[in-house]
Amino acid sequence: MKTVIVIPARYASTRYPGKPLVALNGPDGPKTLIQRSWEAAMAVEGVCGVYVATDDDRIKDAAEAFGAKVIMTPESCANGTERCAAALDGMDEEPDLVVNLQGDAPLTPAWFVSDLITGFENDGEVHVTTPVLRCDLQTYKNFVEDRKHGRVGGTTAVFDAHMNAMYFSKEVIPYVGDDLGEGDEIPVFHHVGVYAYRPSALREYANWPTGPLEALEGLEQLRFMERGLPVRCVEVEGKGRVFWELNNPEDVPRIEKVLNEG
Numbered sequence: 001m002k003t004v005i006v007i008p009a010r011y012a013s014t015r016y017p018g019k020p021l022v023a024l025n026g027p028d029g030p031k032t033l034i035q036r037s038w039e040a041a042m043a044v045e046g047v048c049g050v051y052v053a054t055d056d057d058r059i060k061d062a063a064e065a066f067g068a069k070v071i072m073t074p075e076s077c078a079n080g081t082e083r084c085a086a087a088l089d090g091m092d093e094e095p096d097l098v099v100n101l102q103g104d105a106p107l108t109p110a111w112f113v114s115d116l117i118t119g120f121e122n123d124g125e126v127h128v129t130t131p132v133l134r135c136d137l138q139t140y141k142n143f144v145e146d147r148k149h150g151r152v153g154g155t156t157a158v159f160d161a162h163m164n165a166m167y168f169s170k171e172v173i174p175y176v177g178d179d180l181g182e183g184d185e186i187p188v189f190h191h192v193g194v195y196a197y198r199p200s201a202l203r204e205y206a207n208w209p210t211g212p213l214e215a216l217e218g219l220e221q222l223r224f225m226e227r228g229l230p231v232r233c234v235e236v237e238g239k240g241r242v243f244w245e246l247n248n249p250e251d252v253p254r255i256e257k258v259l260n261e262g
Contacts, residue, residue, distance in 0.1 A: 001096040003117055003196075004049045005041045006071075006087050008080035009034050009063075009103035011056040015152070015248060020059050020103050024252065026259035033246055034059060035066045036106035036259075043110040046117070048095065052103075053087040078210065079220035081195065085206035088199055098202060102193040104246045107258055112236045116196040119234045127201040128224055130165075131192040131236040132157045133243055140186050142244065142254070143172045151248055155191040155219060157233060165231040168219050192236065193245050195221065201229065 009020040016022075020034040031039075034052065041050045052063040055075040063070050071090035077083040084100045097120055099113055112131045119129045135143070143154060156173050158166045167173070168191055180186060197205075201224070211226035213219075224231050242258045244251060 001117065001120065002093075003047045003097040003099060004051065004091065004095045005044060005047050005099045005101050005113070006084045007034070007037055007041055007050070007052045007101050007103045008073075008077075008083035008087075009037075009052055009054045009056075009059050010077075010083075011054075011059060016246075019246065020054075021062055022246070022252065024106065024246075024259060025256050032062060033106060034063055034103050035068075037101065037103045037108075038063065038066070038068050040106050040108045040110070041101045041113075044099075044113045045110065046114075047099070049091075051087060051091075053083045053090075055083075081197075081202065081220045081223075082206055084195075084197070085202040088202065094199060096198075098197050098199060100195040100197070102245070105193045105243075106246070107241070107243050107255060108192065108194060109236075109239070109241055109243075111239075112192055112194055113196075115234050115236050116194065119232060120196065120198075123232075126232050127198050127229055128221075129196045129232045129234050130157075130221060131194055132159070132189040132233045133192055133236055133238055135186045135188045135190050136238070137180065137182060137184070137186065139190055139242070139244070140172075140180065140188055143188070143190075146248075146250075147172060151250065152218075154245060154247065155193070157189050157191040159189075159233040163233045163235070165221070165225060165233050167225075168217070168221055170217055170219070189233075189235075190243065192243060204229070 073086040
């Protein structure tokens with residue numbers, strides 16, 4: 001399958017304006033969030049191209065400076081999935097599969113993306129896939145801590161016996177109480193902000209209006225589900241790696257800690 005990775009990035013984030021250009025300090029010095037996300041995408045084997053999709057000249061200039069290919073997309077794109085759909089028009093050739101590696105996820109391991117691609121190769125009926133990662137105790141505590149302080153951090157997912165998503169939420173679901181300890185298997189799955197789509201699903205998505213649940217949660221993937229198109233969850237393994245997105249300024253030290261321990 002001809003697969004491309006698109007990294008949607010916008011400057012005017014509601015929660016964290018200018019987020020793609022925030023510097024993250026690692027053992028290799030300071031690099032912007034968008035560069036670290038691009039480097040994570042470039043580490044995935046077997047893809048035909050990696051693009052940064054943006055509507056902002058500041059992000060375009062920064063991305064081209066470190067060697068990224070950039071596709072300019074409309075400012076009207078409401079989310080990363082719409083931006084990936086718009087990016088299709090800027091490609092020289094139609095791919096078989098588009099991976100959306102969101103520009104706030106520099107800790108995404110390459111095998112998360114590879115596992116998504118495998119999901120398509122094994123099932124011709126799949127239109128959209130996304131990874132889920134069982135929470136360890138520290139990640140679960142991070143979720144609970146964010147919600148306790150009124151912060152919207154990562155997203156959790158619940159799915160059926162066939163791994164089709166039942167719901168995604170910025171709340172911590174399912175509810176498990178306060179009795180968890182070291183060694184317990186935690187029944188909460190962290191939704192990893194990566195998607196893979198067939199181009200036909202992307203184009204359908206771009207023509208649908210925002211759904212009520214999508215608007216309430218602020219989660220773009222709910223639009224597929226509200227229109228009856230299943231989203232297949234693919235459970236991935238952390239393999240000892242900590243995963244966390246940069247959603248709020250408070251996430252910067254969390255991510256820098258992982259970078260410097262890595």
